[in-house]
Amino acid sequence: IEASDRDKLLELCKLDKKTGPETWWLTEFEDKSSPRPGTADLYFSVAGDQNPVARPDHIQYVAARVPNCVMTYALLGYMLVPCVVRVVRRRIR
Numbered sequence: 846i847e848a849s850d851r852d853k854l855l856e857l858c859k860l861d862k863k864t865g866p867e868t869w870w871l872t873e874f875e876d877k878s879s880p881r882p883g884t885a886d887l888y889f890s891v892a893g894d895q896n897p898v899a900r901p902d903h904i905q906y907v908a909a910r911v912p913n914c915v916m917t918y919a920l921l922g923y924m925l926v927p928c929v930v931r932v933v934r935r936r937i938r
Contacts, residue, residue: 846854846869855862874889912918 851869852862855864
């Protein structure tokens with residue numbers, strides 16, 4: 846958190862400006878085990894490597910059931926309109 850954001854946060858929380866360390870950080874613990882093995886308490890310890898770690902990017906591809914390309918509808922119309930016109934003309938005669 847930048848110093849200006851830190852000061853705003855402390856002010857909003859109505860805390861003294863000397864509260865906490867000069868630089869703040871966020872530690873995330875990601876537990877992928879389900880169910881958690883064992884029944885004991887969970888303990889944390891300091892890691893030997895204190896370098897920041899970033900998550901890999903999460904990319905999610907989504908496919909639409911209906912095509913949203915104008916050319917698809919134009920081609921469909923180009924193929925169907927003549928057939929519909931022929932059927933209507935035959936019924937009129």
